[in-house]
Amino acid sequence: MYWNSFSEFMAMGNHGVYVWGSVGVMAILMLLEPVLLIQSRKNLIARLKRQFRAERSDANTDRKTSPQR
């Protein structure tokens, strides 16, 4: 281990702002990307399911009213 204390680690030899600014933004964005992807995937699946259900019920009502179609 290179560091003597935690505060020294956080200070990064007076460059703490820059180092932790880089780490922070990179970590946030690299966590945000998969979270957003999961979110949008959930939305997409919900939308498609709704659509399929609507089509199915359409087909059912069609069959009841006009058996030919």
Add this chain to the structure above:
Amino acid sequence: MGNKLINIYRFASPQAFYPLAGKMIPWFWTLAAIFGIAGLYIGFLVAPTDAQQGEGYRIIFLHVPASWLSMFIYLVMAFWAGLGLGFNFRLSGMMASALAPTGALFAFLSLWTGALWGKPMWGTWWVWDARLTSELILLFLYVGFIALQSSIDDPRRADKAGAILALVGVVNIPIIYFSVKWWNTLHQGSSVSLTKSPSMAVTMLWGMLLCALGCWMYSIAVALMRVRSIMLERERHTDWVRAELAEPGEHAGQE
């Protein structure tokens, strides 16, 4: 021969790839976490300080992987795009569009960490250095690719148009890089010479490589996640997407 071709098509079909990608994603996440943690551990806790640059140099453990990945992803994207254009694989175009946002993200991160590295090292956030400038232009190329694809409604046309743009970009990147480099040497007065620490210690190199590997695995995982969504969206009229989504829905209906 014909049989082989059919096999390739089978593998390249979204229907076959969708479950495969789903199985691979957790593995790539695991690898990304292992490499990333190991790289950051070496980079931030083990590696000694740099004699010239102090502790601020530790940003390179983020900056260099981000820059590498941003360039590498562009090449991979262009490769998939070209494959799609040449052989009409549906999957290739989807892979290309799945990679673009991640590549743009890394290009942005490369610029961001570069700026935060530049401030303590050279005293300014931004230097019109050849590498930084090329990275900025690479970000523009990504943005152009994404904008072009998102403004074309027909996915097949979007894939092909994006492919041409990506290939033109690949041909242009070296030209852009060398012209910017030349331009930079002509205007030496305004720029700072940015020689990276000349003798890189072995520990530092390991830290950097591990971080880059972590970013690489991350990109694959994220691209696979995105490509799965793209597949569902684009193939929503096919039976396999219906089958994929129906089971839990049917189940709920029975309860």
Add this chain to the structure above:
Amino acid sequence: MLNLIRAIISRDLRLALRRRADLVSALFFFIIVVSLFPLGVGPEPELLRKLAPGVLWVAALLATLLSLPRLFADDHRDGTLEQLALAPQPLGLIVLGKVLAHWLVSGLPLTLLAPVLGIQFDLSGEALWVLAFSLLIGTPALSGIGAIGAALTLGVRGGGVLLSLLVLPLYIPVLIFGAGAVDAAVIGLGAQAHLSLLGAMMLGGVFFAPWPTAAALRIALE
């Protein structure tokens, strides 16, 4: 082959002359943009001489960009483009003809106008010559590269803005060497190296760019 190219050029020129207003407005755009800079940064001749190469070249890029959306749009709308794509001759050659015609109505007038505007920036006689010459060999590359973007955005919503987003990054090498040549002349260094690289880009832009453009047009026509 040459006949085909000549026929395309004369056809496009005739069409362009019928729409003289468009040409004139692109030229006036160039003049106005260039004239805004002294108003923005101040009239010191020293400063203006230093800015001139970059300002004139960037304004030339933007003025070229203005006329690009029209490069294929009219032919696309009236169906001519589909006819051309079905022709037995390679579509790339037809595109080459259209690129040359575009240069004649946009790049060449800019080249002729630029030295006059250069005088406003207090450029020396030699720098004015280099400016005109760099534009003469640089603007064909702009037309060629721009054609790729014009074909890709053909019939796409938000085409104009998208076109600039796609094409401007690809213009950067031309800008660097074009403005660099004038810069070198202003400082009193030789502009030879810049101009030869610019010439190489012109050849690339005029003779290679039509092929991806043709591919993009076929995609747009599908």
